[in-house]
Amino acid sequence: MTAETVITARDVAMGFGSRVLFRDVNFSVARGEVFVILGGSGCGKSTLLKLMIGLYQPTAGHVTILGGDLATADGEARRNLLRRLGVMWQSGALFGSMTLLENVMLPLEAHTDLPREAREDVARVKLGLVGLADAAGRLPAEISGGMAKRAGIARAMALDPPILFLDEPSAGLDPVTSAGLDELIKDLARDLGTTFVVVTHELQSILAIGDRCIMLDKEAQGMIAEGDPRALRDDPPNDTVRRFFRRETR
Amino acid sequence: MTPLGEGRGDRRAGRAEGAAERASAPGSPALPPAEDMGPGPAPDRAPEPGAAVEPPAPAVGGRTAPVVAREGDLLRFSGELTSLTAGAVWRTALKAAEGARRIDLSGLEVLDTSGATLVIASSRIAGEGVPVEGASRPVAAVLERVRGADRPPPAPPPPPRRLGLVRSLGAWGVGRGDAALDGAAFLGEASATVVNAARRPRDLRASDVLRHLDEVGTRAFGLVMLLGVLIGVILAFQSAIPMRQYGADIFVPRLVGISLLRELGPLLAAVILAGRTGSAFAAELGTMTVNEEVSALRIMGIDPMVLLVLPRLIAATIAMPVLALLMDLSGLVGMAFVMLATGFPLQLVINQVHAGVALGDLLGGLGKAAVFGLVIAGIGCRAGLSAGSGPRAVGDAATAAVVGGIVALVVLDGIFAVLFYRLGW
Numbered sequence: 001m002t003a004e005t006v007i008t009a010r011d012v013a014m015g016f017g018s019r020v021l022f023r024d025v026n027f028s029v030a031r032g033e034v035f036v037i038l039g040g041s042g043c044g045k046s047t048l049l050k051l052m053i054g055l056y057q058p059t060a061g062h063v064t065i066l067g068g069d070l071a072t073a074d075g076e077a078r079r080n081l082l083r084r085l086g087v088m089w090q091s092g093a094l095f096g097s098m099t100l101l102e103n104v105m106l107p108l109e110a111h112t113d114l115p116r117e118a119r120e121d122v123a124r125v126k127l128g129l130v131g132l133a134d135a136a137g138r139l140p141a142e143i144s145g146g147m148a149k150r151a152g153i154a155r156a157m158a159l160d161p162p163i164l165f166l167d168e169p170s171a172g173l174d175p176v177t178s179a180g181l182d183e184l185i186k187d188l189a190r191d192l193g194t195t196f197v198v199v200t201h202e203l204q205s206i207l208a209i210g211d212r213c214i215m216l217d218k219e220a221q222g223m224i225a226e227g228d229p230r231a232l233r234d235d236p237p238n239d240t241v242r243r244f245f246r247r248e249t250r
Numbered sequence: 251m252t253p254l255g256e257g258r259g260d261r262r263a264g265r266a267e268g269a270a271e272r273a274s275a276p277g278s279p280a281l282p283p284a285e286d287m288g289p290g291p292a293p294d295r296a297p298e299p300g301a302a303v304e305p306p307a308p309a310v311g312g313r314t315a316p317v318v319a320r321e322g323d324l325l326r327f328s329g330e331l332t333s334l335t336a337g338a339v340w341r342t343a344l345k346a347a348e349g350a351r352r353i354d355l356s357g358l359e360v361l362d363t364s365g366a367t368l369v370i371a372s373s374r375i376a377g378e379g380v381p382v383e384g385a386s387r388p389v390a391a392v393l394e395r396v397r398g399a400d401r402p403p404p405a406p407p408p409p410p411r412r413l414g415l416v417r418s419l420g421a422w423g424v425g426r427g428d429a430a431l432d433g434a435a436f437l438g439e440a441s442a443t444v445v446n447a448a449r450r451p452r453d454l455r456a457s458d459v460l461r462h463l464d465e466v467g468t469r470a471f472g473l474v475m476l477l478g479v480l481i482g483v484i485l486a487f488q489s490a491i492p493m494r495q496y497g498a499d500i501f502v503p504r505l506v507g508i509s510l511l512r513e514l515g516p517l518l519a520a521v522i523l524a525g526r527t528g529s530a531f532a533a534e535l536g537t538m539t540v541n542e543e544v545s546a547l548r549i550m551g552i553d554p555m556v557l558l559v560l561p562r563l564i565a566a567t568i569a570m571p572v573l574a575l576l577m578d579l580s581g582l583v584g585m586a587f588v589m590l591a592t593g594f595p596l597q598l599v600i601n602q603v604h605a606g607v608a609l610g611d612l613l614g615g616l617g618k619a620a621v622f623g624l625v626i627a628g629i630g631c632r633a634g635l636s637a638g639s640g641p642r643a644v645g646d647a648a649t650a651a652v653v654g655g656i657v658a659l660v661v662l663d664g665i666f667a668v669l670f671y672r673l674g675w
Contacts, residue, residue: 118340128399160332192362192392
């Protein structure tokens with residue numbers, strides 16, 4: 001049986017002013033898969049992610065997510081869609097004046113009618129899921145970069161959204177922490193059935209977690225490859241993909 | 251059997267839909283006959299008494315509401331138990347869990363990690379060793395995952411120790427003492443930097459000084475003139491009314507002139523500097539500190555005092571007397587408007603100001619202003635460079651700069667008043 005499609009991008013184009021970032025981007029994401037958007041710096045990976053979550057409007061085409069289009073949805077429809085997405089930002093984007101526990105409790109407070117003690121229990125479980133149960137009372141300024149990323153995932157998971165977007169989860173982390181984060185993503189996808197859309201250019205992570213990927217290229221101003229990252233590595237369809245996976249400069 | 255709690259089912263976050271697999275899931279129990287457990291919220295659907303498996307719960311808004319039911323020593327969950335629906339049955343479930351000997355999840359269609367937290371909390375209340383049965387494979391997977399992450403909440407903090415107030419006061423005093431020491435260290439470092447810069451003026455970046463002169467001085471001209479005119483108008487009005495009763499309103503230009511030149515001009519211009527520039531210095535340097543730009547400068551062997559602090563100190567010290575002079579002149583213009591409006595000729599007003607105000611009044615005020623500028627800029631720079639980490643640090647630094655600057659201003663003004671009195675100025 002074919003898995004349900006949760007995200008569809010059709011003929012998506014984006015640019016800023018006269019500068020075209022990418023055009024004719026087409027892909028779909030199936031429920032429960034780890035979908036990776038990869039490419040070099042400045043190719044528009046993070047911009048594509050922001051298009052998908054409705055922070056930017058595409059200059060052409062449209063992105064459908066869980067049956068809705070965040071670029072056009074408004075009011076309760078938009079709120080309902082946003083409630084079913086979680087985003088981990090590149091920096092973690094944790095609120096500095098709140099403890100990790102309070103950070104995770106915030107979406108629960110805004111979107112559920114859980115009593116306070118229940119919100120606290122649930123938030124503790126989310127932190128436990130990312131291995132931060134013992135750091136619940138600490139402030140973001142008191143934790144490492146890797147812990148901030150994990151806490152960002154815990155907050156993104158607060159409402160158990162079916163889709164989680166992760167922007168550069170491994171950036172700036174040591175290999176061990178990065179591998180731990182990759183394992184966490186795989187575990188959550190397997191155990192909770194969460195769909196992950198991951199923006200990254202970390203080769204190890206791409207190969208470790210990606211079920212499927214698309215590659216954007218700055219010069220081509222669009223998608224230059226799509227498929228299983230391991231297959232793309234072993235049988236690159238073009239020179240750019242080959243250079244990327246083999247870390248060759250030319 | 252009566253469902254003890256039934257939640258809204260119109261929202262859903264989970265995905266562990268297991269209805270299709272439940273029939274084949276291991277451990278699906280054959281339930282014993284149920285008994286009525288007493289009153290509960292009026293259910294939309296009453297489960298069949300004695301039924302082996304509950305019939306599907308009604309769809310509300312397209313989703314199935316979670317139901318918690320107690321049947322003898324059995325606690326049963328059914329429907330969709332997610333972060334968006336569990337709130338309605340949370341407390342009921344925990345209460346119903348007391349004394350339960352078995353927990354049945356065969357009716358659960360959707361369970362997410364929030365719902366699993368409730369199931370685990372219920373099983374903890376029911377007691378160790380109480381079996382949780384009937385979960386479909388996806389529900390069991392979520393439950394297992396959450397069980398691995400679940401930790402009991404930390405022990406409550408110990409009760410406050412005695413003499414808490416004394417300890418707090420002591421800690422506050424030590425903190426103030428440390429801050430004073432830091433301030434003294436900054437003052438010493440800044441003084442040494444000024445002396446070194448005087449010896450080696452090449453180290454000073456003139457372009458930075460000019461940029462700060464523009465920011466501190468010329469961009470504040472409009473505000474200073476506006477406030478100056480208004481202050482002059484207010485002073486003249488307020489003093490003219492009582493003085494007219496004694497026929498002394500002709501002396502209003504002298505009164506306003508002396509007040510402005512000796513005291514109010516420098517003071518008000520300095521308040522503007524503290525609010526506008528001191529906070530800006532603190533925010534800018536605080537952001538640089540938080541972003542580790544200051545550390546980067548130190549590691550590159552560049553003294554932040556020379557590159558960042560000294561140009562600001564020089565700019566504020568130069569700009570401040572200019573702002574004070576502008577405030578004085580604007581205030582006199584405002585006062586002249588009032589005097590003209592009340593029938594005094596302009597020449598008379600000018601003569602009165604000339605007769606009442608000495609050059610020493612003006613120079614004394616401008617000298618004070620230069621010191622005010624130096625101190626306010628120093629306090630702003632120090633607040634920025636000593637900013638902590640995190641987004642709040644910049645706001646805290648800006649607040650410290652404004653509060654510290656204004657307090658220092660008033661203290662310094664008092665010292666100047668005593669000094670000028672002693673000098674007979």
